[in-house]
Amino acid sequence: MHKVAVVGVGCTKVGELWDKSLKDLVVESATKALNDAGIEKVDVVYVGNAYSQILQSQGNLGSLIVDSLGFNGIPAISIEAADSSGSLAFHEAYKAVRLGLANSVLVVGVEKMSDSTPEEVAKALMACEDQDYVAFTGVTQAGLHALVLRLYMERFKVKHEDIAMFTVKAHKNSLNNPYAQFKNPLSVEDVLKSPILADPLRLLEYTAIADGSAALVLCSLEEAKKIASKPVVKVLGSASATDKFYLPERIESLTFNATVKAAKKAFQEAKISINKVDFIETHDNSTIMGVISIEDLGFTKKGEGAAFIAEEEIPVNTMGGSKGRGHPIGATGVYQLVEAVWQLRGEAGKNQVKGAKIGLTHILTGIGNLASVNILGCL
């Protein structure tokens, strides 16, 4: 079994990219990743995308993308798990390289949302929830996040201001990310004065509609050492897990067991302890999801996630996370990995975490029914 390394990364700017199609976005990110790796072709392409079937009526993305990139004939696998799509695509690609079935693999995450109306996007975002038991009520994702936020504040006696701090930190970090959707600093007051999406969740606590694509190239560690002109980033662990699909069926609503399980498995595989992690790229499609995720990953106790982030015990979402960098849903998992590689190579610019050797990425689907955790290292 091979060890696996990331040898190339690339991404598009995140935002409302009116002049770029889904294929344009993929070609841009993939070309950057291939150039970064210094290779011209790969053996397989794995695609992570959440909503192209709903928003563009476009399915069969794997084959479409292989052709758009001019890679005639190679296998393509397209994976969908809403927000986790890109991270699961990475996970499957990682397996293919470990097994030696492919010398080099391209992973592409892509989402094109801005051509659709906000109503169409809101409906698409609910596709990851059970249509028979949840979506039919008309509740939106923001509505579900609001329920969790309210319960969290009551249970743990945490103030909304402290949770809103998540957005402030995100926008502070995205200021220095050339690919970020948002470049405006925000105060806690700005966040809490913004319109209510679903009480108590505010507009500025939630991610915006965005287009974007991120890509990376994987190959075996042996091969990476031969071809790499930059520090070689290893994949130390990659795992995913699920949870009861329907939030009210879970015994505990404020701990997402999918995260707990995926993190445990990823750390076991990486054979490192959590205190070795130098920075965290965590799921944060709303402030409360970011706070809960930091706790579930094991970095701090329940109820203390917001304080952990405020005190910057470990750098979190160093390039702005989903709130600041933007959240092109199926691509976000790959953006996290691309940003982690920048940190580990020392290419993260003004937001560089000094001496970063190990980084963790984490993403959730919906209200935590699926989670994926990856641990990368440059040792």
Place this chain on the structure above:
Amino acid sequence: MHKVAVVGVGCTKVGELWDKSLKDLVVESATKALNDAGIEKVDVVYVGNAYSQILQSQGNLGSLIVDSLGFNGIPAISIEAADSSGSLAFHEAYKAVRLGLANSVLVVGVEKMSDSTPEEVAKALMACEDQDYVAFTGVTQAGLHALVLRLYMERFKVKHEDIAMFTVKAHKNSLNNPYAQFKNPLSVEDVLKSPILADPLRLLEYTAIADGSAALVLCSLEEAKKIASKPVVKVLGSASATDKFYLPERIESLTFNATVKAAKKAFQEAKISINKVDFIETHDNSTIMGVISIEDLGFTKKGEGAAFIAEEEIPVNTMGGSKGRGHPIGATGVYQLVEAVWQLRGEAGKNQVKGAKIGLTHILTGIGNLASVNILGCL
């Protein structure tokens, strides 16, 4: 690296199953496969589905299905490649077992089409084609198949009667398949007198709207030998490939290179020659696709696919294929594998191929932009 075996199979009846939801279908097929394997749980679930996002607004199927089956917490991966979805899900599951990442894996293919209008289904079926260059013209899948059929008949001087024979054979075989959608024998005359879908393609040359789910359980060969109460079916080869996405961009319109490449790789991996294959479960969402596929797989020369099937040189689509058994799109690849296992175990009833030791399954997406080939054996 482990060798891999199929230790359990199951499926629902194919048809317009008005009283069954997508989840009901999955639970039925998966429960049958698990019971057949004699095991209660698996380590991972791979899901193949084409159109639940479009037809049911339901995404994130992996996690949903894990929960529906009561497998709380295990990883789930959902793969989409239109008709090839189920076969690619099998391919990824196969990799996971080979790598030793999972002891046992459940593969489920599912599609629920009958709750949607024919117009909705026709639109969904075009999701696997390029929205920017093909689907926007308003052409349907049947329209594309008709173009290929006309060109084929002209180029190879093959009569429509000979191609229509594919349907006749399919309905003859599905008569004895208890899970088949169609149980009515048809003559060539019936087929050619049926309404025109898109000239020259007739209604009875094309598959119908159908619901269905098929499932199978994979584990390592060592484990299979321990637990199996039935003949152990080995996975000898599993491969996929792509082609130029847009039919007119290909140099050759009547040879689908994705099939040629995938078959070549699968045979190389299986280390067997094509004359060892005892039966073929091939793609046949229209008569012409079945005929071309037999040729592209290498069983006969170009222009002779129809004659090959008429002469029954090797049994083809022994349980009725997509035309007779039915074509619940994302599930069909798994149905083919389930039927191949029945043949190899000697459980195929009246349609049993005597002494069958090696079977091949093949499926295409759209007009051949992606193909997947699997070779199973009971040696």
